[in-house]
Amino acid sequence: DAKTTQPNSMESNEEEPVHLPCNHSTISGTDYIHWYRQLPSQGPEYVIHGLTSNVNNRMASLAIAEDRKSSTLILHRATLRDAAVYYCILRDYNNNDMRFGAGTRLTVKP
């Protein structure tokens, strides 16, 4: 999998939007961009994924740069339950290699 770079940590206030960036300058044409999060003492949890176009689901939105070298996970209204480590992962759809890098620890303040 190509490498991703994320900030170590971010803070947000409750009920405000959060934009979590991810750089993946070596992304290839067959890489999907996946986001997972890991709440304390739990296994990772899928958030969203996309290939080229922006994506929305009930949890979040994913904005993908036109050149695909970066993406941003958007939580529209952060809640205390969104406090977690967020991981941006590139997964080549030609294989089953899915590796976590160093994610972003999101702290949500009441």
Next chain:
Amino acid sequence: AAGVIQSPRHLIKEKRETATLKCYPIPRHDTVYWYQQGPGQDPQFLISFYEKMQSDKGSIPDRFSAQQFSDYHSELNMSSLELGDSALYFCASRSGGRRGTEAFFGQGTRLTVV
């Protein structure tokens, strides 16, 4: 809905012993991943299987082996355990294929080596 089941949830072993961790994927999922997560660390990819064949290999020590059985469950066998093997071990499953479907993770097995 059925989730990924891992057993046991907790395991305590002594150095140089062996351990077997089991993973039961979501029904009709044909791909299984194993991860190791040490205290305060990010999950490290160990190995994956697709349709009962090894698919990709990560940083799995030679002392560890894994397989996926005909019913798609998977086992991670760990021998000559070391203190440094103490970690959370996660299993994940997904439907194989080219469209980037999401993986579902189990609650993990916490292995403590004493």
